[in-house]
Amino acid sequence: MTILVLAEHENGVFKKTASELLGKASELAASLGTDVAALVLGDAPAADLGAFGAKKAYQVSGDFSSYQTDVVVAALAAGVAAAGPTAFLTSASYLAKDALPRLVAKLGTGFGSEVTSLRAEGGALVGRRPVFSGKALCDVKISKSPAIFSVRANSFSQPNPGGAKAEVVAVAFTAPTERLTLVERKKPETTAVDLSEASRIVSGGRSVKSKENYDAIIVPLAKSIGATPGASRACVDAGYAPHEFQVGQTGKTVNPNLYIAVGISGAIQHLAGMRTSKVIVAINTDPGAPIFEHATYGLVADLFAAAPELQKRFEKLD
Numbered sequence: 001m002t003i004l005v006l007a008e009h010e011n012g013v014f015k016k017t018a019s020e021l022l023g024k025a026s027e028l029a030a031s032l033g034t035d036v037a038a039l040v041l042g043d044a045p046a047a048d049l050g051a052f053g054a055k056k057a058y059q060v061s062g063d064f065s066s067y068q069t070d071v072v073v074a075a076l077a078a079g080v081a082a083a084g085p086t087a088f089l090t091s092a093s094y095l096a097k098d099a100l101p102r103l104v105a106k107l108g109t110g111f112g113s114e115v116t117s118l119r120a121e122g123g124a125l126v127g128r129r130p131v132f133s134g135k136a137l138c139d140v141k142i143s144k145s146p147a148i149f150s151v152r153a154n155s156f157s158q159p160n161p162g163g164a165k166a167e168v169v170a171v172a173f174t175a176p177t178e179r180l181t182l183v184e185r186k187k188p189e190t191t192a193v194d195l196s197e198a199s200r201i202v203s204g205g206r207s208v209k210s211k212e213n214y215d216a217i218i219v220p221l222a223k224s225i226g227a228t229p230g231a232s233r234a235c236v237d238a239g240y241a242p243h244e245f246q247v248g249q250t251g252k253t254v255n256p257n258l259y260i261a262v263g264i265s266g267a268i269q270h271l272a273g274m275r276t277s278k279v280i281v282a283i284n285t286d287p288g289a290p291i292f293e294h295a296t297y298g299l300v301a302d303l304f305a306a307a308p309e310l311q312k313r314f315e316k317l318d
């Protein structure tokens, strides 16, 4: 019995979701009496994952830097076949959103997507996921093996690394013939952490009134606490922020430790993307704004005065 964790990396550097998942898997494995293993696609220091509890690291060789759905699904299937896990955990990343439903269909098993917590119950894993735009929570238990779950970033705390090394097991893999041709790969202009993995986010709403204001108020406020800038759809539609910054039902789903909503009303479609944030701070001139019903801390204030003041104070904290 093994809990297998997909350890995603970028150019050989493991994402923090890899250690978050391995830490949680170790905790669950202890209560289930199972082992933890990691799955690594491509070139990355797989043995290092032992520091977060992986006994073995199954490494599929190949170049996965230009994402190809068919190739990634086949590589995941090869890794899962080699490890033979009872459960397979991944981050709810783009890879998971695109590749996992196909893998699940291929393996004929069940899938709990975007869970925000996992527990061991009756010898199996149970995942809890928000449904109906986060208005309700649903427990998912999968009767087939391997039980596959994708987990939102920041759902679990970062474990402290130990000194152990994982035994690296090379997985033989022949990539299928690619059915897609990669024409071009464009990097996002921003160097900030991807919103869906960010642990701090500062989002601006329509009320910032212009792109210049967004760049002069929201971006530096975010920078002052190492946060990733985000935006409401109204802000994006008005052209104040790029589309990849949009949080919500038709934007990104985020799960940060801190979400600061600056001049955002808190429409249901916005809440759908951010209501699982651990701490929500809202700045709004309207004390009746719906966002305040979900905020941990609320500031009834004009963003043009409050945001720069907060930024100044945050910068002094260092």
Ligand SMILES: Cc1cc2nc3c(=O)[nH]c(=O)nc-3n(C[C@H](O)[C@H](O)[C@H](O)COP(=O)(O)OP(=O)(O)OC[C@H]3O[C@@H](n4cnc5c(N)ncnc54)[C@H](O)[C@@H]3O)c2cc1C
Pocket (backbone or CB within 6 Å): 204, 205, 206, 207, 231, 232, 233, 234, 235, 246, 247, 248, 249, 250, 251, 252, 262, 263, 264, 265, 266, 267, 268, 269, 270, 273, 283, 284, 285, 286, 289, 301, 302, 303, 304
């Ligand atoms: C199918 C569908 C999908 C959608 N998907 C999304 C989505 O993914 N993400 C999303 O965000 N929205 C989405 N929307 C749109 C959503 O319904 C709202 O229209 C949008 O979230 C509103 O953005 P906002 O809060 O910036 O603007 P508004 O609703 O206009 O709110 C602006 C807020 O700023 C406050 N304010 C004004 N001036 C100041 C000031 N000087 N200082 C401080 N506060 C001030 C106001 O009191 C108000 O609360 C979707 C809608 C539909 C129909």
